[in-house]
Amino acid sequence: MSSKGNLTQRTLHAAKWGYLGAAGKLLIQLGSQILLARILGPAEYGMFAVGAIVVGVANYFADASIGSALVQRKQISDDIVRFIATWQLAAGLVVTAVLLLFAPHIAGFLTHPEATPLLRALSFVCLISALTSAPANLLRRELNFKALQLGQLAGFAVGYLLVGIPMALAGAGVWSLVAAWLVQASCTLVLVWKAARPPIGLRFRADDGVDTLKFGGHALLSNLATWSGSNLDRIIVSRAFPAHELGVYHVVNNLVSTAITQILSTLQAVTFSSTSQVSADAQRIRASFLTAAEAAPVVVLPIFATLAVTAKIVLIGLYGTKWQEGVELLQPVALTAAMYGLSGTITPLLWASNHIRHESRVQIISSVLIGVACYAAALQGSIVTVAWALFGVASMRYAYLLRFAARSYGVPLKQLGRHLMAGLLTTALCCVGAWGISTLLEPVLLAAPVLTLLATILTCGLVLALSVACAVRFAASDAFRALVKGFIAKRRKTAAPDNSA
Template structure:
């Protein structure tokens, strides 16, 4: 087996483990967040979301980007690791101290004094995440996604199931979320270092420091731009509206973006790491990029369309009436998630074709546009903010994907067949999901009529509430997924050779079966 074949095999294995881990994490996090949302309500979630906005920004500052260079650098040395760890520790400590000191100003900005102690406690996470980054990125460099996912799943399970939910049940409110977040960060630090122990001897400068610092600075600027675009909606929403509105928007945003982030977490690191080994071979990158984008459009977009169709009944069933206003937010943002994945899978192309500076440079005008749009419309409520957020995601995807395609000499004629196939699949699944929801509502109405003649008033109301969302939700999922499966098995030609080739990499038996 050649070195390149071995890299391909490792990349496929990495994506498989990432996909399995993502599914497990999604199920675990969804269950935990549903329980916590029902126990805590929108207001507590809004308070935590305000603190979390500042924390994620601080994490970008504290991480700076030194540890990211451990993935990008081709010939890694012990000095590289020591240097990255040293400056991650320093930047994390400085940012944590600044966040602690300026917590009152953060609370004043959001006009919510209860945010101050939350921010101060969360500042501890800046140091923890900063010194965890070297070991985590060394695992990514080795494509050890099996253990990366094991660490994430175990840390989340302990933090939220053993700490967060019991504290919420006992009445600790928002502090149950703070405690769970810190606990997960500590557990991830310990497990990552156990899996990939490295020197923690400080090193402030060495011969290769300039190169490592250059990568770190580029990552820092890029992450800063991405952070602004990913969080400016909640920054201004928290300023103009109250914690209740922020909670409603945040839960809808998280519910829509969690599967999206897990998919990106499964695909992007492996794609970036493998692509770093093919930096001088744009043709190989091109042959990988086209199937990836085709798979996003043809396989993933229809499922997010299904997600949007069932949003109303999903929120009603999982979260209850107190959260029903978040359903529209969920539906709007779910429809925009495929373009977000398209953007995320395009950025590694820029990084691996000597255009790492382009991601931040191209997004600077979009930051200005987003700032104006959110500042202008944030006071009009969560639905309008969701529409603006979806529009900004589309602009980002268009700009970054166009730049990536230009660097690989990919034209419209290469992309249009996959785009058309994606639209066809999405329309079919949307029709199936919508028909399923309507069928479920009709059955629910018929069931309620039958129930009226058979039961007493209290029993009728109880059963009616229980079945109000279950039947439409089940109908939408079953018929939508049913259409998806039928197309895969009976009309596989609709998928196109790029998608079939991608599926063959991960499940040759499945592709052989549907093509036979």
């Protein structure tokens, strides 16, 4: 088999396991979050949100962002693996120590000093994440998403199903969320290390070590900007609103971000791993961009547009009436997630083709705009206004990244427009169907919220499937149609032994 064909098959195999694992994690995360939210309530989740905000940004420093070099480099050695793992360990120790020492000041800055003990406990997540990075990226390099996803899936199952929910039922309150996160991260670390078996040892110097650290620096800036774009609004909300409202904001955002994170984590990793190996081939990179530009709107946009249309049924059906104040909030949050999802499909292509510096600058500018827009919106005293401001900035960022990538890969705007039409058609059909379904079922929502939700999911799922089938028939990209057929062919061979694992 040719190297191109072998890479295609490995990519499809990686994507299959990536999305199987992502689907499993999505079910576990959403299921456990729903149960925990029903048990704990908005105030408890508001306290946990403070810790999640801080650890979210701290994790980027702990990871040092150089682990992705293990995927991006053409060749690696045991020395470079040890070098990267050593610097990540050092960064993880420093970040953990900083959080332990300065937790009172950080919690005070966020106007929730009572969250200090939570911050100190969650600081160890940063050290665990730093230790996980090198073996996880080795698995991504080999496109071994089967082992990676199984490890992560087991971690989520143990952490949230076996630890978090029982502790919450026993009355542990917010500490059930803390324990679940720590156990989940620890289990994933053990299983990923066992699968990757990276070389062990400390090494602070290596050939091309300086270039690796520079790459990590640019990746860190990009990742921090990405985090800021996704979480700067939460910092502003934390400082401007009480814990109860912060809890509602956190749960609504988690409902959406859990889905988009699982979709993007696999899609970005597979795309980055595969395109990095053909980054010198301009035609193949251009074809990858056109396929991504067409496939992403077909997959991402209809899902979250449907979620925005059916927001009331989804929120009350999942969390109950005590969370219904988040209905108006879920609409802009869902649309913002769609914009982040679409932007996230372009990012790995830019990284693989050495446009990481430009992408980092775009992220930084977007973060500044988000900070200004959300702060101005928070002054109006409404969390919903903050969410709509975030959606506006996210939309502009996606439009700019799409235009920049098209220009970089020599794609005319007219051709790009043809590749976007399938996604827009799918979204329009799904929104019309979702509106009709919501109008029909909302009168019985309060009487039977769960049944109403299930009926909505089934009917909207059918509408989505029919809409996607229609879009695929009229897709502009042969590669997109071939990719869909490849997934279908893979699923039809489930009875045959899988020798490519």
